[in-house]
Amino acid sequence: MRPFHVATIALISLLAVPLGTTACQAREKPPGEEGGANADLAAVASDALAKASALRGIALPAGHTVKSSVASKADVGRYLGDRLRATDSARLIDDTGRMLRVFGAVKPDFDMMSAFEKAATEQIAGYYDWEKRTLFVADWLPTFVQAPIMVHEATHALQDARFHLARFMTPKAGLEDVQAAVQALIEGDATLVMAEGMFPEGSSPASRQLAFGMMEQQLEAQIANLDIDPVIAESMIFPYARGLRFARLLKDKGGYAAVDAAYKELPRSTEQILHPEKYKGGGAEDPPQRVDFEVPKALAAQGFTLAMPSVLGELGVTTILRRSMAPEAAATAAAGWDGDLALLLGAPGKADAVVLVSVWDSEEDAAEAKAGFATTKNPPRALVQDGAKLAGIWGADVGDPEGVAKAALGAARFGEVVADFPEK
Template sequence: MLPSLAFLLSAAALPQDPGHGFDQAALQAKVDEILPRVAELRGWEFKKPVPAGVKTPEEFLDYAKEEFESEYGAEQLAAMAQEYRLLGLMDPDLDLWQAMLDLLQSQVGGFYDPKTEAFYMISTFNAGLMADIIMAHELTHALDDQYYQLDRMMAKASGLSTDAEFAVRAVVEGSGTSLMSLYSVQGAMKGWLDMSDPDALEEMKEMMAASTEGLAGAPPFLVMTLALPYLEGNKFLARESNTMKATMTAPDPDELDHAFRRPPRSSEQVLHFEKYWDDEQWDPPVPVDLSRVANRLGALGWELLDQDTYGELACFVVTEEEPPNLADPMAQMSAVWTNEAATGWGGDTLQLYRNEAGGHLAVWATVWDTAADAGEFSAALRETARRNPFLRSVDEGETAVVAVFADDAAAAGAAEVREAVRRAVPKLFE
């Protein structure tokens, strides 16, 4: 599960130059200039002013660390890292905590904090064309927050699962991205933005290069959970599968309101937006109860550390040998973020355990819409054993697939756990 901090961040950072950043007075003046434009484009009025502040890169990093630690703590972050390692979502030797901080630091130019209801710009972030556009994105968060209490939305999703949190962030970031795109178009037409300035265009190119370089080396699943809410969230709200068309389409106001009040419940509903918007195709996630597994394994000496739902997006990343590279701008525009193995996802639960020797083991139970869907995922998951030595077993029921992952210190108990799971939830194997 990723901290709610993540949905507040701008999608890209500009080249930074301490001599061309913002001071407090200049930033507040720029915010006051952009606020009414955001209100006009959205068709909503701000209920109150949005204070603006300047933070140094060091202050932002301290803020990010505090948010991470207060929301999860060291134990939860360590559990997430173990899950990523076991599922093959990252290099086993990678420091996930540091990778998160590095990724955020490389991408952030400004952010809106719903706790303080204020917008902050990083002090070294260059003033100019792209700064205005990014401000429009972040100030959209401020506007949405005044109507829908983003902090409360995110806290509720965070208490559910990684997958539910992704879906909520797709609404929040999709809203910001949609208005940011419209701001760019209208800004060029109305003279807010000077798109003929060659220096500004060069700055945009530098921004893209700096942003994509910052994604290199980070775990693909981490990058996707941070970046795709912007891209896929925009398409979700526009109800448009073509990325370019989505950027030019303003969401229907009533549908936007509906999405904020009743957000999608899974990455599946975001990636296949008809499963959210079309009543006849409405497809909420199916609960997968592993409480009996926890009881049985607890009696065998296994300590339950974490339980989560990873969703269709994770099923895609786990089974796709070479997922699209978000560091490639073309992939951002044209990639499909699912595959045959992940399509047809119905629900899942992953449990992480630790034994007395300090070894870690995960039980991942997934359910599928049809037997064919389960068979495709099962076959693809077995194929991943070639590149993931932690996969110990894959068992298939008619519409369910249960996998056991274990590191070397827990591998000896994997067979025992596999049998215990069969006895605890026999219906999954029917």
Template structure:
């Protein structure tokens, strides 16, 4: 699956993320409220776009009136920057351009910047894989949904390619905007100190071939920024900031997000929720120095994010999957080859497009938890009418493989009904709406094959080591 959209998350702060942060900090705020003095915010924001540039040398100075931003807004931004620098312990190394955009301008920018090279064909291929996995309905318009979702959810972002900061120019620079700015400015510090695009390899090209790594590093980056914004709110928010955030939490609605497929809602928040837990574990062990060290030795799998105790030593096991294009014929091509990871393994089981085959949440987590490594491939004919999906996974122990295989069987029974074969580590279904399906276990390895015809599935099995007929 193309993870371009997932990579974009590292530069976005969504409104629901602010709600997540609000849930974390409101309890602590109630405890601290009686012991802290607050001042009101300075000025509401103009409804026209503005641009300001902050140099590294000006980090300890207020923005000059000639910067282009309303002076009191620029002053607030400068103050927040200094507060975030003090919390995080990182410093600016180069200039920063700050842009204020109206909601309409920000929406246009997102569409033009982030979706210009995500074609309708790319989205169709992604939706084919996701529908094969039971996560999306066949024919789901994935690109349009992403466009609608990101237009609804974005509150501001830092662009690690252009090095520009964008903050939405709403009715005022209140608690929501100030908290967003604290989060996004932390992305500036991350980028200037660790180089997100090149140093951390969070770019489209790399993330197309190693989505697990990019999902893990995105979780580190977002967990870092959520933790920073939470600490900023507890230490530096004004009384009005708190009122604004409470009001936002009570009034906020997100109809597009609420209508999203179940897996997407979970996946959209993964870097924020589990990333926060991961970073908090690092902070508990060694403070912000431990977080800084993680950028030099980043997590490489969603397994490490979900189970911080497995970081950094428990690394994924490489799993070979042969090239099946030659066997399939000239009209076939490989559309996707990547790693599913523990997180998506869980999503496949627990967050299917239908409640009929959405398995118990805790059992799904348990079944996915012994993940050791995997590789999947997806092939299709030029007209996309014929397909082959093969997914091989390896598990930490024989017991883990057994749990996963048993859950795979239960999932298959719920999705495809009574199998034609269910013995000796082989479960198979014929003539389903998804084609021919077989699930097989060989020691610590488990294989899923889903194909449009019996011949395609049988030919694939002969090519995959340890699973031949």
């Protein structure tokens, strides 16, 4: 998916599971444990489908077959490359790296694409290829790790049969934050089923509750242990950790029927994943606003053109602010988000610029965000607040940045976010 979201894994819409979500520390298969996994794979896959189907309450329609296969690290790398080419995501990943550099959220020499490829190939333990309707599981993992991963991937196959996942997989401009939220629903749902399958039958609701809580915490804690840039680690873990919590809360309230319903009434922002009460029916529903504006005239006159528009969302804002603030302070500053649009602009021979227009729940929320944005490692050229609205400009020296920010704010239009992902 397109996100600036840094939810980069979403950038290429992999229905993959990172190693950490297995809740047991996955290790390379020890020497001596040969072939067992491959030989037993068909059995593991059909067990996983049966288990996921029973837990999730979705049966595959008659005639709908799902295949299974193992993937080597080279296979994972190839699949990644195919997805990147299929969705124009390579350019989006590069542009996301450029945008992060303008904010100072990554080092000046940060190469988003290599960091992303490294993270993905090292972390992916399995994936579901919806075009081939095939579950792939890493061939370098021992069977006891493969089994729960297969349940996760089998759940994707069931989701796909019922909800047609392909419609969510092509990046859509302006829906970056929605797509990251939908990805969290999809991954959270699959991680929930996997987790339920891992706890012994008959365990008490209280102990299951505790186990889920620990799994969510462990996923979050894992961010610090990954040997990859924290921006990528955080966005990679987000759909699993926060999505798990989102899906679990839905299920606690209304069983899997409530999770099913979320594929119709899609979460429309990462804010709704981070704060499930803001999702429909959560008691404090808060639909996001769509923000639109064009390249400011003063910048167009200096040769700047649009490289990438992107909605940061609460997740993106938090990710940027965490680079210069304590995690709690960043979360507080990003809370109250209600909509934004960031334009990455480039001009030949000049440094990149980012112009951001955002809207917040209240004037106070906007002021908090303003104070947060003032701390970015590359300080903003200007930040202009007008009530609950806030505009900022970073990067290239464009002359009169305050005038540019004011003009962008004045020209911006605000409307409704329509999460439209029609089935073909």
